[in-house]
Amino acid sequence: MIEVRNLWHIYEGRKVALKGVNLTLGNEIVALVGPNGSGKTTLAKHLNGLLKPTKGEVIVDGKNTKEHSVAELSRLVGYVFQNPENMFFEENVFNEVAFGPKNLGLSEEEVEKRVRWALKQVNLEGYDERHPYSLSGGEKQRVAIACMLAMKPKYLILDEPTTGLDEKSAESVKRIINNLYKKGHGILLITHEMELVLELADRVVLLYSGEKAFDGSVQEFFELPLREYSLDTPSLLKISKPLEVGFVRNVEEFLRVVLDDV
Numbered sequence: 001m002i003e004v005r006n007l008w009h010i011y012e013g014r015k016v017a018l019k020g021v022n023l024t025l026g027n028e029i030v031a032l033v034g035p036n037g038s039g040k041t042t043l044a045k046h047l048n049g050l051l052k053p054t055k056g057e058v059i060v061d062g063k064n065t066k067e068h069s070v071a072e073l074s075r076l077v078g079y080v081f082q083n084p085e086n087m088f089f090e091e092n093v094f095n096e097v098a099f100g101p102k103n104l105g106l107s108e109e110e111v112e113k114r115v116r117w118a119l120k121q122v123n124l125e126g127y128d129e130r131h132p133y134s135l136s137g138g139e140k141q142r143v144a145i146a147c148m149l150a151m152k153p154k155y156l157i158l159d160e161p162t163t164g165l166d167e168k169s170a171e172s173v174k175r176i177i178n179n180l181y182k183k184g185h186g187i188l189l190i191t192h193e194m195e196l197v198l199e200l201a202d203r204v205v206l207l208y209s210g211e212k213a214f215d216g217s218v219q220e221f222f223e224l225p226l227r228e229y230s231l232d233t234p235s236l237l238k239i240s241k242p243l244e245v246g247f248v249r250n251v252e253e254f255l256r257v258v259l260d261d262v
């Protein structure tokens with residue numbers, strides 16, 4: 001369990017980015033949403049100790065982030081940044097994914113085992129020799145997820161994992177996220193894509209001006225006046241509301257309800 005207790009973050013230059021945020025993350029998919037500048041990235045960076053609280057505390061499976069290094073916390077909390085390709089620096093996929101486990105000081109055999117396992121999780125077996133920059137956007141995103149998985153973290157933070165991907169790649173990344181959740185990972189999904197929230201999340205946390213404005217179910221979230229928070233309503237809900245089909249999470253559910261009524 002990750003527990004964020006009364007977390008304040010004030011950047012140098014005195015920008016108050018988080019104002020007393022409380023949050024828990026267990027084995028669930030929590031969507032972290034909010035307008036630009038509301039504090040999402042700042043909050044996420046606290047979960048693996050990249051930032052330390054100005055006030056309050058963050059406890060990851062009993063470890064207070066103030067008392068543990070980023071290296072230690074990264075074993076527990078993996079973070080896939082937005083536009084991960086900016087972080088690739090090895091000449092092939094195998095070495096890219098092996099980089100983290102090697103740094104943990106694992107044996108060559110264990111490193112290879114982890115790389116093979118991680119690439120399998122994201123359906124990139126056989127991509128070992130490919131140059132990371134030669135891959136498509138979706139494949140790069142999957143390599144970035146594999147890099148993180150190879151560290152075997154319990155919790156995953158994914159920052160805009162499907163933004164900029166074509167539909168097929170986005171579907172594949174969504175499937176991977178769902179599988180990881182089913183395997184027992186806690187997942188924090190930072191996104192501006194409300195379709196993704198509707199389809200994948202168990203719970204939604206809305207930040208507004210550094211404060212938690214909402215923390216609850218996906219259905220309750222989509223009943224909020226989202227425009228006031230500069231957020232959109234997914235097209236599926238715009239269509240389904242006037243048809244009074246109730247709350248549906250994806251096109252298949254929508255069709256099932258609509259066709260049942262015919």
Ligand SMILES: Nc1ncnc2c1ncn2[C@@H]1O[C@H](COP(=O)(O)OP(=O)(O)OP(=O)(O)O)[C@@H](O)[C@H]1O
Pocket residue numbers: 011012013015016017034035036037038039040041042043
């Ligand atoms: N290193 C920094 N120094 C000073 N202020 C910062 C720094 N990083 C972020 N901020 C400010 O803190 C506030 C929260 O920023 P943050 O990046 O956490 O928001 P966000 O919700 O992730 O935004 P976006 O959706 O645009 O990525 C913003 O006002 C931002 O300008």
